[in-house]
Amino acid sequence: MADPAGLPPRLRPSTVPPPAAVTRALHAINTCTSAAALAPLRVHILREPALLRSTAVISAFFLACGRLRSLDPALVLFASLPRPHVFVFNSLLRSLPQAPACSPLPLLRHFLGLGARPNRYTFPLMLTSLSSLRELNVAHSQVAKSGFARDLHVRNALLARYAACDPDLGHAEQLFDEMPRPDVVSWTTVITAYRNHGHSFLALATFRRMFAASVAPNRVTMVSALGACAAHGAVDTGIWIHQYVQKLGWELDVVLGTALVDMYGKCGHVAEGVRVFSKMTERNVFTWNSIIGAFALVQDGEMALRWFFRMKADGIRPDAVTLICVLYACVHAGLVDIGRKIFNLIVQGEYGFQPGIKHFGCMVDLLSRSGHLNDAFRVVEAMPSQPNAVIWGLLLRGCKDHGDSVLSEHVTMQLLELEPENASHYVTLANLYAETGRWLEAHEVLKWMKEKGLAKDAGWSLRMLEDRSSKCISDGNFMECAL
Template sequence: MNDMSFLADRVVTLLKGFCRSQIQLKQIQSQIILHNLQSNTTIAQHLINASQSHNLLNSLLPLFTILTPKPHVFIFNTLIRAFSHSHIPHTPLFLYTHMQKNSIFPNNFTFPFLFKSLSDSNNFIQSQCVYTHVIKLGHLNDLYVNNSLLDVYASCGYVSLCRQLFDEMSHRDVVSWTVLIMGYRFCGKYDDALLVFEQMQYAGVVPNQVTMVNALAACASSGAIEMGIWIDDMIRRNGLELDVILGTVLIDMYVKCGRVEEGLRVFGNMKERNVFTWNTVIRGLALAKSGDEAILWFNRMELDGVRADEVTLVAVLSACSHSGLVDKGRLIFNMLVDGKYGFCPNVKHYACMVDILARGGRLREAFEIMRCMPFEPTKAMWGSLLACSKSQGELEFSEFAARKLVELEPGNAAYYVQLSNLYAEAGKWGDFERVRGMMKERELTKDLGCSSVEVEHQRSASELLA
């Protein structure tokens, strides 16, 4: 073995097992540059891997784009793959452009991770440009290249192009089918997503856990409980592991379809759970208006040593709101304000508290919270105050909330109608005519049968749990 081979082996050994800090890595990199070893593909691969582990990937760009005359395509593929997993989404495209300028011809291993980075950054236009190179270089029928392009189309919302490419592919695997299902799900075409899932079964392709997660999420969003139950049975028949992700989305499907007990059964069968799993259960109980049980599970979560997050508190406060648990909601909110959970309440927590108090007949207290909180009151808060004060016959609060809604959304005719009706109810005919005059001046027409405040109130409560 000559001295250069010995040195190369020594460098690889150091990079693989003895590089424990950024300083050590920089020292090794200096020796690589000093002895001009950066063109060695094995050394380059281990250097890139070590730099990725120590968050020093950016330091390699001058090394391979300036100091190295014409690196092997393998080195650039390794760099593109490493940067595609980093939080620097545009670097893979920079590296690919450098390859083009320096006549370093890409191969079929270049494109999947380049497309991944373009998918992550939703760069549809550039992905189309790169795809022309795929066609020109003869990689049109490569399964992995096509799957990665499918992912770009799905992530960017071009599901029709995703479907077109899928239909044109000569070979498809479980990833191809899963990405198409995901694309339909992301753009809200849940029935199409489930239809593709069924077609996948007829094609004899066995779904994996990612497929199941996307299909169950489509069931949850569309209320397709029969399909959800069928997928649950399939999971059990095939002996798939009910890991924390699959288990959580299965619970979410059951609770959103009104089968809370089935969701709790799945929870009990899970070996591992995280805060998202607990949040899904508590949110489901809140939607089912089982406030006491939601609080019971919230307390059990704390006893199990799982730290509540901001979503947990929104779910449990919403449960208190839907079940009329004013005192319990106030107690939990006050503990949140006092710092028990390690974070400050955000606007959603305040909106929940306003809703709790307004529904519970504590309109003055709800108004006081809105006045003193560190945020500007939202449309949802004023909508809650208006709907509750109307149902409780509190015209003063109703008028004030309606005026605020008109100020926040001056182009919404429904709010003017609400306000003018309140003035008519109170016998304030001058104000009634003034509001109707404003509507005429702004060319706003009354939508017959529209009562948007109650709808807005119900929708805002649901959106807090979404």
């Protein structure tokens, strides 16, 4: 009976049980643990009309294919459906990995070709599997054709993918500017995109625009804005965010609290970062990394190490970033012995990972600065991968600082092999020859540079060196020139 107020009767759960075949099929699909079992299940579904008509069975099968990372059975079954329900198609999209071997666009075209209609959840699901601007443009066009161009949920999904895939953010900026009333998700997406692309000033400018538009931020907004403050050194804005959070009574959860600690640390306000850290009820390895890194940045190596040992005492397992911060602190505090010990523990697998190139770089820098050049060279030789120009450059700086011309020459040769078009390496080599009175060799290096067209990048130092080497060679007075 209709309600007196004119409302329809309340909906009640269906009392009609699903067919036994559907129940058995769902149990088999949901308990399936082997990709090899998916093909027989697909054959069984195709042979049973009741199963083929069941959106629950088809959707569960698609999701099982995604869970077991075997999409072929799902694609074959999808191609056999006469007119799949949009719920079924969305389940297929959910089963796709972030970077599928096949684009979801042909699946969408097949779906539309059967006369089916997408809904507002279809495009956001599909967009997460797209990674190229060309595909995004095609999907964007299809969004407009399907009538979802004004749907904020869909537009935000498009905005997020453009922000992730567009190197210069031009498409994302245009889409955002065309949105009549962007919500907090839209604003946060743009702020985060600017921060992730290294445009911290634009991120903070957009953050201010959001407030001018009377859109209230959420926690994700604040975390992204604090990241931009940290990168830009905008401590005043960071303090304002902290005060805003306190005014609203937001709890300092592990994500927001860590963002505040990181911002204060990178802006040089370590004491304030410590105060925030002490008020947090939950901390993770990222929180500890932020506070240790803060002391490393202000070159307080002893405090960085104290916090590192406190972290271990609290049962938090250091990760690769933790050890980079610790070794960096050792470099700038000149703590050679403790740096050696920690690096050796990393090599021995004490922390569950092998040293990466940044750990090697810190160790080479530490040993080179302290004059342990042979040890630094042995660290470079022990690297599992080929040392890059940064590693050799750190060693070269130590060689120069401590006057080791022999090792300097060897290191410079390594740099020349890695970067044969870099004129500064040739100038360094020529200078080394000149400093040891080997003016003929210095002149040959400069001559070779000219022939290769590299001289133009070396500036005045190259011209001065060339003039002096030419004069010494013409005079034949190498010893006098070397003094």
